[in-house]
Amino acid sequence: MTRLPRALGLLTRTGGWIYDRAGLAPLHRFLVEHRIPREVGRSRKGWFYVFGQALAFVFVAQLVTGSALAMKYIPSPGHAWESLQFINTEVLWGGFVRALHYFGASAMVVLVFVHMARVFLTGSYKFPRELNWITGVALLFLTLAMAFTGQLLRWDHDGVATVEVAATMLGRFPLVGPHLMDLVLAGDTMGGATLSRFFALHVIVFPLLIMGLMGVHIYLVVRNGISEPPRAGVPVDRATYRSWYQRHKAESGSLFWPYQAWREFAFIGLVYAVIFGLAFAYGPKGPGLVPDPAMVEVVPRPDWYFLWYYALIWYKPPALDALVLVWLPVLVFPLLVLLPLLFSGGERAPSRRPWAVFAVGTAFLLWATLTAFGLRAHWIPDFETEPVPxxxxxxxxxxxxxxxxxxxxxxxxxxxxxxxxxxxxxxxxxxxxxxxxxxxxxxxxxxxxxxxxxxxxxxxxxxxxxxxxxxxxxxxxxxxxxxxxx
Ligand code: HEC
Incomplete structure (x- = not known):
């Protein structure tokens, strides 16, 4: 009976020893013991502020499942598909880990957009938090880049054809097009070199960039403080905001731990539970049909997060080619980066920013409509077809x-x-x-x-x-x- 308490005692003492010798106290004070506005820590509005930390925790889970998969996966066109099949059927828990990795990726894409919509709607990207937003935009694109490269690693028809369509699109960019295409495919056509390149990006380059940027992002969030919920009629005043915020926190703020932290951990628990539930219910995704050059005619069905864009490519009138394929992707990134610089002052409350609410609503509706189209027409059999006259x-x-x-x-x-x-x-x-x-x-x-x-x-x-x-x-x-x- 005394063994358990003794083991726990040893663990605590070891933890304390590391804490002391490594000098973790300042880091602990910075990350855990800081004060936050009372309207977040001690109010139900705190639930709007849980998405960022959930992203960090799902990312850590992705590192764990991803590392496990990388131990068994063979990044070569002759073996990739079989190695996934092997993981699905022969490796203990292999299929379940693949499913966790897929639904974890889906969770990250969902959360990154929810987090971004929340920050945008509450005007939290405004002074003095512009750089939080800009590092966040980079993290958004890295998350999508992970989803995109991961899809090719599956090396099935949909994964390969999706990247082929994307590469062809890149090839259409004025001037740099052919070079971009070469960069993505690592050669003239899709093959072993492409797979190696995507593997290196997916398991080394992008994760390292995400870790670094996430560190900077979290540092900025804590340093600049969590934004207080906006109040209509109180615009950002650059001259006085910082001193007001510090005074506000000192006078009436609440501690991050445990008042906001418990909400964040409750939400992370919920997200983990959903990922586990989906992985358990649906199992691993693919690999689907073996890629077959004879099947290039078949429209690829990319993973759900890119389906809307492929539907857009599919349905747009040819006259809009340049707009959809070239200018839309080229303009979105600089627009998002410039947003906090152009609108760093002014009202924060959504009730005073109808255009912001309209933009988020429109974007969501467009996404939902295009995804619905992508799921339905042409990708599935056409039951309306008439006999040949x-x-x-x-x-x-x-x-x-x-x-x-x-x-x-x-x-x-x-x-x-x-x-x-x-x-x-x-x-x-x-x-x-x-x-x-x-x-x-x-x-x-x-x-x-x-x-x-x-x-x-x-x-x-x-x-x-x-x-x-x-x-x-x-x-x-x-x-x-x-x-x-x-
Ligand atoms: C539910 C949709 C569906 C139906 C119904 C269907 N096919 Fe197919 N068929 C496919 C798909 C998808 C492929 C490509 C499969 C692959 O190569 O992995 C295919 C491949 C083929 C091929 C090979 C074509 C090539 O170029 O490689 C032929 C021939 C073919 N089908 C004939 C038929 C005939 C004849 C019928 C009716 C008796 C039929 N199919 C019914 C979906 C369908």
Whole structure:
């Protein structure tokens, strides 16, 4: 019975010894014992101030799960996909750790935007906290860069195709485009060099940058103090703000620990619980289909955080190419950096800044709408597709005509284009006969491949032959039409 207290005693004494010899007292006073405005520490408004610390703690969790994964992952195109499959099925808790890492990443993306929206809406980026915001913007982009590079490490069709689309986009930038593309792909095309580069960025370069910047960010937050909740009609006064804030904290402030700290730790506990719950319920993400150069036609489905942007690329009218692909990404970063410098004074309360509220609301609605579009149209089968009109089939042989009808009836056309109509969930079959032999096509239909269902049980006698006849006739027909164009 006395063993436990004795062990605890030893632990406390060891902790005390390190605290003393390493001289941790000033750091402890700085990070833990500082005072914060009473309206945060002793009020329910404190709940609005918990997102930043949660980000730091989820990041630490990502370092732990990420390090574990890096022990088993093989960053080479020939092995990456298999090594993830191996982690999923053979390694003890491997699939669960992958799931934790994926949902942890999702949590970071959500939290980073929530945190940013809160700071923006309460005007906390204004004097004297401009630099807090600017380091925060860098952290936002690094977080997204982690999400983006991590997606390629999965080395499945969606991950590879997503980066391919992004690289092609970068290639369109005026002047520097080809160089940027070269920088991302580490060569002319996607391959082993690309994967090595993304691996190095994802496990070394970006995490180190995040750690450094997060340290600076936290230092600035504590040094400049947590912003007091805004009051309408009290604009920031640069001449008097600092002295007022210090006096305000000294006279009526509350201690960060434990008054605000317990809220932050309660929220972190909640975030961890959600990540665990999702990882447990849904398991690891992918790896999906093996990347296949023959499938470049299929639109990639990037991870949810980038889906909105791919939907935008997909739906924008061609006239807006330059705006969406070049100017939007190029302008967002400097605009965010300049924001606190341009608006460092003035009112902080959201009730006095309708444009700020409008901007956040619009951004959220745009994101939600585009994500909904991305989830729905074109990425999934098109169930509305109409049969090919008789007129187009007038000179087709009997079996190809039967095949055309079956192609629609049996649902091939939900996912495939032939004769210029159909869904684009699967590849356009117009040129499949150029790439694949008749047997290879037949095998894919009968056995299924990737997301393509097997039709062995579904097709009746002679139906496979009819469909094959149609696919080949449609391919020839398309080619003949193109060839006879003036
Ligand atoms: C639910 C959507 C879906 C349906 C329904 C579907 N396919 Fe597919 N099909 C796909 C996808 C996705 C692929 C690509 C899979 C891969 O390569 O991993 C594919 C691949 C193919 C290929 C290989 C094409 C190539 O160029 O590599 C052929 C041929 C094909 N399907 C024919 C058919 C036929 C015929 C039918 C109906 C009997 C059909 N599919 C029904 C989704 C579908």
């Amino acid at each position: 008789e007129a187009l089939l007038s000179d087709a042989p009997e079996d190809a005509r039967l095949g055309a009808a079956l192609f629609h009836e049996r649902g091939c056309q939900y996912c495939h284009v032939a004769m210029g109509r159909g869904g684009i969930y699967g590849p356009d079959l117009t040129d499949s006969p150029l790439r694949l032999s008749r047997e290879e096509i037949a095998v894919r239909i009968v056995m299924g491949i990737g997301n393509m269902p097997a039709y062995q049980e579904i097709l009746g006698p002679g139906e496979l032959e009819a469909i094959l006849a149609y696919i080949h006739w449609a391919a020839e027909h398309g080619v003949r039409q193109q060839g006879s164009d003036p």
